[in-house]
Amino acid sequence: MSLLDLTAVKLSEKIKAGEATVPEAVKEVFSQIEAKEELLHCYVSLNKEGALKRAEEVQKKIQAGELRGPLAGVPVAIKDNLCTAGMLTTCSSKILGNFVPTFSAQAVENLEAAGAVILGKTNMDEFAMGSTTETSAFGVTRNPHNPEHVPGGSSGGSAAAVAAGECFFALGSDTGGSIRQPASFCGVVGMKPTYGRVSRYGLVAYGSSLDQIGPLTKDVRDCAAVLELIATHDKKDSTSVKREDTDFTSALQTDVEGMRVGIPRDYFGEGLDKEVKEAVLKAAEVLKEKGAVIEEFDLSLVEYAIPAYYTIAAAEASSNLERFDGIKYGYRTQDYEGLHHMYKKTRSEGFGAEVKRRIMLGSFVLSSGYYDAYYLKALRVKALIKKAFDEAFAKYDVILGPVAPTTAPKLGASLADPIKMYLGDIYTISVNLAGLPGMSVPCGKDSAGLPIGLQLIADCFEEKKLLRAAYTYEQAVGGFLVGKEV
Numbered sequence: 126m127s128l129l130d131l132t133a134v135k136l137s138e139k140i141k142a143g144e145a146t147v148p149e150a151v152k153e154v155f156s157q158i159e160a161k162e163e164l165l166h167c168y169v170s171l172n173k174e175g176a177l178k179r180a181e182e183v184q185k186k187i188q189a190g191e192l193r194g195p196l197a198g199v200p201v202a203i204k205d206n207l208c209t210a211g212m213l214t215t216c217s218s219k220i221l222g223n224f225v226p227t228f229s230a231q232a233v234e235n236l237e238a239a240g241a242v243i244l245g246k247t248n249m250d251e252f253a254m255g256s257t258t259e260t261s262a263f264g265v266t267r268n269p270h271n272p273e274h275v276p277g278g279s280s281g282g283s284a285a286a287v288a289a290g291e292c293f294f295a296l297g298s299d300t301g302g303s304i305r306q307p308a309s310f311c312g313v314v315g316m317k318p319t320y321g322r323v324s325r326y327g328l329v330a331y332g333s334s335l336d337q338i339g340p341l342t343k344d345v346r347d348c349a350a351v352l353e354l355i356a357t358h359d360k361k362d363s364t365s366v367k368r369e370d371t372d373f374t375s376a377l378q379t380d381v382e383g384m385r386v387g388i389p390r391d392y393f394g395e396g397l398d399k400e401v402k403e404a405v406l407k408a409a410e411v412l413k414e415k416g417a418v419i420e421e422f423d424l425s426l427v428e429y430a431i432p433a434y435y436t437i438a439a440a441e442a443s444s445n446l447e448r449f450d451g452i453k454y455g456y457r458t459q460d461y462e463g464l465h466h467m468y469k470k471t472r473s474e475g476f477g478a479e480v481k482r483r484i485m486l487g488s489f490v491l492s493s494g495y496y497d498a499y500y501l502k503a504l505r506v507k508a509l510i511k512k513a514f515d516e517a518f519a520k521y522d523v524i525l526g527p528v529a530p531t532t533a534p535k536l537g538a539s540l541a542d543p544i545k546m547y548l549g550d551i552y553t554i555s556v557n558l559a560g561l562p563g564m565s566v567p568c569g570k571d572s573a574g575l576p577i578g579l580q581l582i583a584d585c586f587e588e589k590k591l592l593r594a595a596y597t598y599e600q601a602v603g604g605f606l607v608g609k610e611v
Contacts, residue, residue, distance in 0.1 A: 140198040146573035147180040147198040167286035171245035195350040197240030202292035205246040208327040217261035220475030230327025232355040240434025247282030260479040261418035267400040276532040277307030284311040305565035309528035309578020321366035324359030329447040332438040333556040349373040376589035382416035387521035389424035404569035404577040432556040436503035443487025513560040518584040
């Protein structure tokens with residue numbers, strides 16, 4: 126068996142047992158990257174020399190007994206909107222094409238302290254704005270299951286890298302489904318934790334009230350192990366919440382006896398692909414056979430989630446991206462006349478079409494005369510959506526549904542119709558609006574061989590319920606097969 130076939134936790138166990146070494150694992154991953162990267166383009170930048178040097182250091186610490194954690198020595202990929210000290214952090218945008226941070230995101234620091242080895246930074250939709258990883262300034266990423274299809278987005282590079290064996294796990298960020306949807310499209314496990322569970326320090330902001338960092342992994346055990354490391358309180362992030370219930374691996378039990386699982390009827394109506402529907406409902410039956418109580422219910426307000434989300438996210442994006450002006454850091458246009466012309470020309474040349482679209486939308490909804498009509502109304506809808514989920518979680522432990530209406534679309538199909546791309550987020554964005562934890566686990570493939578994801582949603586800070594349900598399902602179906610078809 127190749128080291129690449131191992132999960133992150135299993136690899137670390139082998140390394141600590143002396144059956145493999147960290148440099149061996151890193152070299153094997155880079156061999157895989159060299160074989161696949163030209164076609165898939167999962168990474169924006171790689172740090173081979175630094176990773177091999179770091180691997181030697183970590184190996185010595187493991188042998189000395191200084192590093193004993195479940196992910197010690199494991200090679201990891203980091204989404205390119207998470208700051209990494211001394212490494213390019215571009216957000217897959219021309220405007221940050223030369224930006225090298227002097228500090229690392231707290232989540233990245235946590236992984237490094239535990240002995241993980243950073244391989245490089247993964248491709249993404251520019252500033253996390255997109256659902257396909259096609260808006261990147263550095264080219265598209267392809268789905269490892271079929272290179273003619275997208276890997277999803279905006280964390281598509283991270284999801285594709287895990288699926289293709291180009292890393293053992295990866296970090297992504299989720300603003301409206303950007304971890305769960307690519308996890309679904311690429312056939313891997315992805316979790317968006319509760320808002321405030323993981324520090325956002327060092328994450329380049331898109332929608333500050335919605336963004337959350339989370340793991341993309343080969344299986345549920347890896348997901349729990351990564352979440353344990355990154356879910357720490359951070360004084361540098363005012364939204365970080367101090368919690369004691371972070372022993373997530375303790376939730377890995379094959380027991381859902383009596384667990385109440387709600388299935389929203391609203392998620393299974395018009396627009397949902399027949400094969401996706403069948404796969405998700407079949408997964409629900411597996412949990413039912415294991416003792417879960419399955420019940421359909423009306424969630425309501427689903428049709429209002431997309432306009433509310435894009436109003437709020439675009440408004441926050443227009444504010445957050447104001448700092449990229451060509452003065453402090455990043456790209457600056459060459460020829461200009463005066464300060465204002467430099468601002469305009471830099472931003473015109475530095476930002477891509479999708480980012481410009483969202484900045485303009487955000488500026489519009491925040492402008493005088495429209496603020497009350499759009500932005501404040503969206504905030505009221507956000508509060509109503511949270512209330513609807515509160516009422517649902519008074520009855521159910523977990524909500525079960527699809528991640529996306531279809532499997533991964535073909536390259537170019539979504540960009541041709543941005544509104545259609547936005548509508549593809551219908552099942553994921555409510556989780557971000559309500560600050561809830563959500564998880565995607567593979568539950569089958571369609572007739573074309575493309576993965577289908579099952580979404581599990583729980584109440585705030587109830588990640589253990591998600592992991593318990595996901596682990597029970599994973600064990601019942603004999604584990605998840607990470608696809609390396611290419």
